[in-house]
Amino acid sequence: MTRRVVVLGGGFGGIEAIRVLERRLGRREDVELLLVSDQNYLLFTPLLPQIASSTVEPRHIIQPIRDIRAHRRFRFLRDRVLGLDLKGRQVHLAEGSVSYDFLVVALGGVTQTFGVPGVEEHAFFFKGLEDAVTLRDRVIDLAEHADHERDPTRRRELLTVCVVGGGYTGVQLIAELHDFFTRYVVPRYLGIQPGEPRLVLLEASEHILRGVDPILAKRARRKLARDGIEVRTGARVTRIEAGGVGINGEQIERAGIVVWVAGVRGHPVFEELGLPRDSAGRVLVNQFLEFPGFPEVFGVGDTVVIADRPEASVPIIPAAIAHGRLVAENILSRLEDRPLVPIEFSPRGMLVSLGMNDAVVDLMGLKFTGYPAWLFWNALHLYKLVGFRKQLQVALDWGLAMVFPRDSAIIRRPSRCPICAGPKLGRVGDRT
Ligand SMILES: Cc1cc2nc3c(=O)[nH]c(=O)nc-3n(C[C@H](O)[C@H](O)[C@H](O)COP(=O)(O)OP(=O)(O)OC[C@H]3O[C@@H](n4cnc5c(N)ncnc54)[C@H](O)[C@@H]3O)c2cc1C
Incomplete structure (x- = not known):
C-alpha cells in the first residue's frame, strides 16, 4: 500500500x-x-532589506522549487x-x-498587527518578496515627489520613514534604507538636501534587538544614532493613519512611509x-x-x-x-516502527547587519562588531544561499553596488502614488 x-x-x-x-x-x-x-520558490529572507535598498536584485534571493528538486523524487503542487x-x-x-x-x-x-488601528490600511508590511519590491518602489517614488516639493516641512515629512519594530528585521531594514538615502538619493536628487531624509525606528519595549547580547545591542544602537537614525524605545505605536503614526496614545509623527515589522x-x-x-x-x-x-x-x-x-x-x-x-x-x-526523536535545537546566536561596512555578530560565544563582523555576515549569508548561481549573482550585486550607483527605476506603479493612481491625462503642474 x-x-x-x-x-x-x-x-x-x-x-x-x-x-x-x-x-x-x-x-x-x-x-x-x-x-x-x-509560491514556487524558496525566499532567502535575510536579504530582503537589501531588496528595499536596491542593493540586490529580487530574483537573486529566490530559488525556484523545481531547481531545488535534486533527486526529482517529490512532486510539487503550486x-x-x-x-x-x-x-x-x-x-x-x-x-x-x-x-x-x-x-x-x-x-x-x-x-502580527496587535489590532492596532490603521496598520492594515496604511502601513507597509515586510514579509515577502513582493513587500520588499513594493517598499523599494514606494521609497523611490517619495524621493521623486520630494525632489520637487518646495515646502521644506512637507519635503521632510515625505522623506520620513518610520519603521515600527526594533527586532533584527527592523534594525537591518532601517540601516539599509539609511544607506540608500545617503549614498544614492541625496547625491542625485538636487531638490533633496543632506539631513532631510529622516529615519525613525520605533520600539515599544525599552531595548532594541532583544535576544542579542545587551552590550552588542547597545553598540548597534549607538551606531544607528551616529548615522542620524532616530531610535525611540518605549514608543508604543497606538494608531497609524495616512501620513502619520500615533505614539503612546497621543503624539502624531508625520511620515511618508510607515513600515510595520513588529512581530x-x-x-x-x-x-x-x-x-x-x-x-x-x-x-x-x-x-x-x-x-x-x-x-x-x-x-x-x-x-x-x-x-x-x-x-x-x-x-x-x-x-x-x-x-x-x-x-x-x-x-x-x-x-519503520522506530521510536520518535525529540527536538534538541538551541539557538546559537544572532547576526545583525547595520548597513554597509558594519554589523554585530553574537554567535556560539563569539562576539564582535564593525567591519570584520560585516564581512562575516556577508560571507555566511552568501554561503547559506541555496545554489551556486544565486551565490554568484548576489556576490556580483554586492560588488557592483560598491562601484556603481544603485538602480532607482520604479518597476511597479506604487498604488498609493497620486501620479500612478490618478487620471491618465491632467493639468500640467508648475512645481519645477
Ligand atoms: C524580512 C525578514 C528577515 C528575516 N531575517 C532573518 C535572518 O536574518 N535570520 C533568520 O534566522 N531568520 C530571519 N527571518 C525569519 C525567517 O525567515 C523565518 O523564521 C523562516 O522563514 C521560517 O521558516 P518557515 O519554513 O517556518 O516559514 P516560511 O519560510 O515563512 O515559509 C512558509 C511557506 O509557506 C507558504 N505558504 C504560506 N501560506 C500558505 C498557504 N495558505 N498556502 C500555501 N502555501 C502557503 C509560503 O509561501 C512559504 O513558502 C526573517 C524574516 C523576515 C520576514
Whole structure:
C-alpha cells in the first residue's frame, strides 16, 4: 500500500523536510511525497532589506522549487491551502483537496498587527518578496515627489520613514534604507538636501534587538544614532493613519512611509481548528513536533511553538531547518516502527547587519562588531544561499553596488502614488 506524505509550505522548514525525506527514502516506491506551496520558490529572507535598498536584485534571493528538486523524487503542487480537515486527513486547496497519511505543516507565520488601528490600511508590511519590491518602489517614488516639493516641512515629512519594530528585521531594514538615502538619493536628487531624509525606528519595549547580547545591542544602537537614525524605545505605536503614526496614545509623527515589522503570529489556517495555541496563535506541539491529538501531523518553523521548549521554536531560519529535519526523521521512524526523536535545537546566536561596512555578530560565544563582523555576515549569508548561481549573482550585486550607483527605476506603479493612481491625462503642474 502506498502512503502519502504531504508537506505544506515551501519555506525553510518545508523544503528541509521534503529534502531529507527524499534523500532518506531513496528509491522506495511505497511512499509518495508531495510539496504544496503558494509560491514556487524558496525566499532567502535575510536579504530582503537589501531588496528595499536596491542593493540586490529580487530574483537573486529566490530559488525556484523545481531547481531545488535534486533527486526529482517529490512532486510539487503550486496551490493555496485554504483549510485543514485533520480528522478526515484532508487538505483543502484553492483548486481541490488532497488526502494524506502524514502531514507536515510548515506554512510560516503572518504579520502580527496587535489590532492596532490603521496598520492594515496604511502601513507597509515586510514579509515577502513582493513587500520588499513594493517598499523599494514606494521609497523611490517619495524621493521623486520630494525632489520637487518646495515646502521644506512637507519635503521632510515625505522623506520620513518610520519603521515600527526594533527586532533584527527592523534594525537591518532601517540601516539599509539609511544607506540608500545617503549614498544614492541625496547625491542625485538636487531638490533633496543632506539631513532631510529622516529615519525613525520605533520600539515599544525599552531595548532594541532583544535576544542579542545587551552590550552588542547597545553598540548597534549607538551606531544607528551616529548615522542620524532616530531610535525611540518605549514608543508604543497606538494608531497609524495616512501620513502619520500615533505614539503612546497621543503624539502624531508625520511620515511618508510607515513600515510595520513588529512581530509574527501563527498562520490563520489554524484559527477554526480548536487546537491549543499560544498568545501569538502558534500551535503548541510536543517535543516530537506532533500536533496535539493528531500524531500523523507534524508542525515546523514559525507555525508552531514547542510547549516545553519555547527556545527551540524561536522564529528564525536555523530553528525552521532543524524542525524540518526532525519531522522528516520522525516520519521515517513512524514508517519503520522506530521510536520518535525529540527536538534538541538551541539557538546559537544572532547576526545583525547595520548597513554597509558594519554589523554585530553574537554567535556560539563569539562576539564582535564593525567591519570584520560585516564581512562575516556577508560571507555566511552568501554561503547559506541555496545554489551556486544565486551565490554568484548576489556576490556580483554586492560588488557592483560598491562601484556603481544603485538602480532607482520604479518597476511597479506604487498604488498609493497620486501620479500612478490618478487620471491618465491632467493639468500640467508648475512645481519645477
Ligand atoms: C524580512 C525578514 C528577515 C528575516 N531575517 C532573518 C535572518 O536574518 N535570520 C533568520 O534566522 N531568520 C530571519 N527571518 C525569519 C525567517 O525567515 C523565518 O523564521 C523562516 O522563514 C521560517 O521558516 P518557515 O519554513 O517556518 O516559514 P516560511 O519560510 O515563512 O515559509 C512558509 C511557506 O509557506 C507558504 N505558504 C504560506 N501560506 C500558505 C498557504 N495558505 N498556502 C500555501 N502555501 C502557503 C509560503 O509561501 C512559504 O513558502 C526573517 C524574516 C523576515 C520576514
